[in-house]
Structures are given as structure tokens and as C-alpha cells.
Amino acid sequence: MNTWSIDDARELYGIQRWGNGYFDINSDGEAAVLLRDGEKSVSVSLQKIIDGLRERGSAMPQLLRFRDLLDRRIEHLNESFLSAIKATKYRGNYQGVYPIKVNQQQQVIEEITDFGKKYHYGLEAGSKPELIAALAYMHDPNAFLICNGYKDTEFIDLALRATQMGLRVILVLEMPGELPAIIERSNTLGIRPELGIRFRLSTKSEGHWAESGGDRSVFGLNSSQLIDAVDLLKDAGFLDCLKLFHYHQGSQLPNIRAIREAATEAVRVFVNLAQEGAPMEILDMGGGLAVDYDGTHSNAASSCNYSLTEYASNLIEVVQHHCDAAQLPHPTLVTESGRAVVAHYSVLVFNILDVTRFSHPDCPEPPSPECHEMVHNLWDIRNRIQPNNLQVCFNDALFYRDQVRDLFRHGVINLRERSLAEKIYWHLCTQIAEQTQKLDHVPDDLQTLESNLIDFYYANFSVFQSLPDSWAIQQLFPIMPIHRLDTEPTQRAILADITCDCDGKVDRFIHRDTISTFLQVHEKLPGEEYNIAAFLVGAYQETLGDLHNLLGDPHVVSVGLEDGELTYTHEVEGDSVADVLSYVEYDPRELEKRFRSFAERAVRKGTISASQRKSIMQAYKTGLNGYTYYEDE
Ligand SMILES: *Cc1c(COP(=O)(O)O)cnc(C)c1O
Secondary structure (H helix, E strand, O other), X not given: OOOOOHHHHHHHXXXXXXXXXXXXXXXXXXXXEEEEEOOEEEEEEHHHHHHHHHHOOOOOOEEEEOHXXXXXXXXXXXXXXXXXXXXXXXXXXXOOEEEHHHOOOHHHHHHHHHHHHHXXXXXXXXXXXXXXXXXXXOOOOOOEEEEOOOOOHHHHHHHHHHHHOOOEEEEEEOOOOXXXXXXXXXXXXXXXXXEEEEEOOOOOOOOOOHHHOOOOOOOOEOHHHHHHHHHHHHHHOOHHHEEEEEOOOOOOEOOHHHHHHHHXXXXXXXXXXXXXXXXXXXXXXXXXXXXXXXXXXXXXXXXXXXXHHHHHHHHHHHHHHHHHHOOOOOOEEEOOOOHHHHHHHEEEEEEEEEEEOOOOOOOOOOOOOOOOHHHHHHHHHHHOOOHHHHHHHHHHHHHHHHHHHHHHHOOOOOHHHHHHHHHHHHHHHHHHHHHHOOOOOOOHXXXXXXXXXXXXXXXXXXXXXXXXXXXXXXXXOOEEEOOOOOOOOOEEEEEEOOOOOOOOEEOOEEEOOEEEOOEEEOOOOOOOOOEEEEOOOOOOHHHHOOOHHHOOOOEEEEEEEEOOEEEEEEEEOOOEHHHHHHHOOOOHHHHHHHHHHHHHHHHXXXXXXXXXXXXXXXXXXXXXXXXXXXXXX
16 A cells, blocks of 8 residues: 655655755655745756756756745845845844855856846956956946955956955955065055955854864964054055955854854954054855755754754844944845755756665575475575564574585585575565664664665766765765655665765765665666755755766756746757866877877787778767767667
């Protein structure tokens, strides 16, 4: 009797908890994204999107981008601050900036500068290349262009020229050593800069990036360096240029209490800088606004115990309180929220190529009478399995299986017989594991049994290329099948990617409201393309990804709605084999030449015919121009 419903699937994968109203499961049992089409919000099946791409001849894996979600995140961030400002009667503005490093793709910067215009939403550049990109896109004279990172003369000059052209470019001091260069370049070019100072808070935060804050952080000035800088600015006649105070506590801050504590320390410094005589008008509170990847709304590393509205009102209250106490005007607030703006934007979809089963619910063939008695002994265990003797049955199964392996080593039985014995053994384990679910207390030996029965699902993507944080810092991403969700997923699996690296796997998943070592999946049907998606991958993953095993960028496409119709735009073809080989300094033409002369020698030796050489060369060239991932024509 199948009582499985779509609500059960929602509950199992937690899609409504982490989906934030952007993702859900539709009545056909397919994962869906909710996109705006004019005034309407329309549910679009991810499987239908993939079907459309498949019809167009595009291969898996695919990185889907939803510009509508990016726009809604920008809107949500800005509106949250604006309404918190209203509610608290704060007398300053909010004017956020997007930190380019979180997703530097041209399309993202274009969309952010375009859609963000109505909020005077700006950009944060942490390096010369980022500044150069920003200057081509950000031309709003009211938005900030905040320059963090280490600055050489070239960087400083560019920023000053942009100031001269009417942009609000703010040079933020990261190191004391930068100040003399900035003063010198400003004097030489005769341009008054807008300056900021980055402070190293002593308040420690939590989560993966705890070290980005605190005394030992590598970024920013400590309090004595800060005072030195103020004195230097005074002496050089530049104190009137110092307008912004900046701190960055680290990324993915799960706990609102730590955020409040850091803000408190920061505002106190801000107030003091104003009291030193600097015209402080902007308080830049950095990044750190977290994404609730696991949907638990807790202070776990992959979650956060606050909403965006709570984040905004907490920051505003702290600033308001301390500025009022010091009788200072309320500053313009800036956050450099990156992750929270772009994470929802991208979804990676990949197909399952193959499965290795460990669980064997189906009973194997009985051993023939000629089989060794040890195989028969193993077979007989199956009739004895009862909830009250599971431990004994498991011990026996293990014992006879090892006996069979010994017999094989000694040449007594053949591989065919051994294979049958192993099959029977896994079947017994499956049955025993099933029975343990009925027990109140599971014996230690049997607790690990279940984890040994988890299948491998071989997934057509590279963890190193597309989910690097899952490998590098064990970050959790929501992952689930995108179809067949109206039927119960009966298998437990970990995902193995197609790199030949034993770290190339995902084995941490959201499972109801906990984290599990397996993903509940459907049995892969013969001839069916079984598709799985990793969600909330828009932040950091694309450019942190690397070419391990020379697996390149996947295909990328932007998906939207226009008059009720799906639109596929901004398609970027993934790397070809020739592309990735040239990244590691091979010349594709040279490769072809070398292989061709090898083939020609084979023709001369008579190993292959001349016409065979033709088709072999064709295959080589097709391979060179093809996708780096597994292609099924
Ligand atoms: C990385 C970084 C950010 C972005 O942080 P998120 O946690 O993604 O919001 C902001 N500011 C600075 C200085 C950064 O280095």
C-alpha cells in the first residue's frame, strides 16, 4: 500500500524550509521554481526546463540561473532595511553594496547594477580586476563603489580618476602602509579622495569563518594602528576625507547575538572617529548575512537563527542607540551582503550515470546441490532471521562469508560460487537491517550495518568544479531529486562524482530536520534519465571551482518567463576538452598533429587502413571539441 504523498517529499527534503518561497514541489511530483511573470507568480518545473534543454541538444550537467531570483533577493535585502529604518525611525539611509568576489560573472554584475539602480545599490571591489570590471558597469553617481583589498598605485590612481568623474568611490584602508601612497597620489593628481578605514574587531564570531574577525584576523587595522592613521591623516590635511568606517566579521554568521556584539564594538569605534574630528557619515558593516542552507533556522554552521528583517533591525537598533547616546547624526548604513544576495540564483542539475547497489532486498537464486556446504549454511540463515536473534544471524552470516572467502583463496571454490555467496550475504544484511528498525535498542554491531548498505549513485558532475565548498569546508547544500517525488524514494545513496578522486563525493544531506550521511533516492529505472539538483549554489561555487581531472565548467543557461512561456537566454557553453587542455598549456592543434602522425605511422606499418585513419582522426577531433562531462550522444 503506497501512502506516499508530495507532502512527505516536502518534509523529507525540507524544500519549504530552505526554499524560502522560491522552490517547492508541484502536483506532478517535480521540483519547481516560482518565477514572476508580470504580476503573477508561476511555478516552473525544473524537469520541464531540463526537458526543453535536452530537446535543444544540450547535455548534462547544467547550471541554471534565475535572474528573477537575483532581482527578488536584491529587492528583499533593500526593502528589509528600508522597512526596518521606517519602523525604528532611524534618520539615516541604507545603501548596500554587492561584493563582486561572491559571484563575478558578467551577467551578475550587469543585473545587479541594472536592477539595483532604484536602490542606489553599489559594488564592492576587493582587487584590481574587480575594480576594473566595476568601473565599466557602475555609473550611478549616488551608489557606492567601495574598494577593499590591497591597493597599489595603479589601483589608487584608477579609483581617484573615477572619483574625479563623479562616482562615489571609497578607498578603504586595509593596511597602515597604504595611507602614504594614497596621500601621495591624491596630492600628485590633485584629487580629493573619499576614504574609509577597515577595523579589526576584537569580537569573535562563530561558524566556518570565525578567524576572519578577532585579534588574529589578517585584515584591517587594530586600534593603535587606527589612531596612528587618524594622526597621519590630520597631519597631511586629509582628515576631512575620512567618511567611512568598515568591518567584516566573516561569512555565513549563524548567530544574531554575535552579529549584535560586533556591531556594538564597531559603532563605538565609529563614534570615536567622529569625535576625533572626521566627518564620519557611512558605516559599512561588511558581509556575513547568512543563508539558511539546511532550513533549520538555527545557529548551526549551515543555517542562521534570524531573518533578514531581524538582521536589519538588530543592526539599526545598535547603531541608533550608540549614535543617539553620543549625540551624533545617524550614519548611512552599508552592508556588503554577498552570499545572501546570490545563493538562490543558481541551481546545478546533473544526471545519474550508474548505481552500485549494496542493499539486496530481492532474494538471490538458491545455491545448487553441488555448491559447497558453507554456501548452503549461509543460505539457511535466511529462514532464521527474527527480531530477537539479529545479532546471532549477523555473526553467522559474517562467519560463513569469511569461510567462503578462505575457501576461494585456497582454490576450493570458484569465483562464480563466491559471487553467489556474497550476494546471499548482502541479502541477509539487508533483511537484518530492515528488522533492526523494529528494535528499541540496536546492538552496536548492527548500527553500522545500515551505513554499509548505502548505495553509490554515480553523478555526472565534479564536486571540485561545481560544489567546491562541499569538499573543502564540508558545507551543506540542499540536494534532492527533481522528479518522481510523488512516489516514495526507497533507496539510500551517497553521490559519487565522475572525478577519479575518493574525495569526489557528497555524503552529507538534509534529511527531515537533521543531517544524514545518505540521500533518500528512487531506484534508477532502466532507460530513464534520473536527475538530481543541488540548490543555493549561486555564491562562491562557480569561480572557486577547479579543473580536477580536467572536468571543466558546465553549460550555463538563464531561465525566465515571458508571457507564460519559458525563455532560455544567456547560454554559455561549458568548457570543451580543447578548452581545459589549453588551460594547462596544451595546444589543441599540436595535440591533433601529434596524434595524426602517430596514426599515419600505424597506416604505414599496416596496423590500420587509410580509411580507418580517417574515422579515428574524426573521433579524436570530436572528442577534442566535445564537453568534458559524460555525454550520451
Ligand atoms: C567576502 C566578503 C564579503 C561577502 O561576505 P558574505 O558573507 O558573502 O556576505 C563582504 N565583505 C568583504 C570585505 C569580504 O571579504
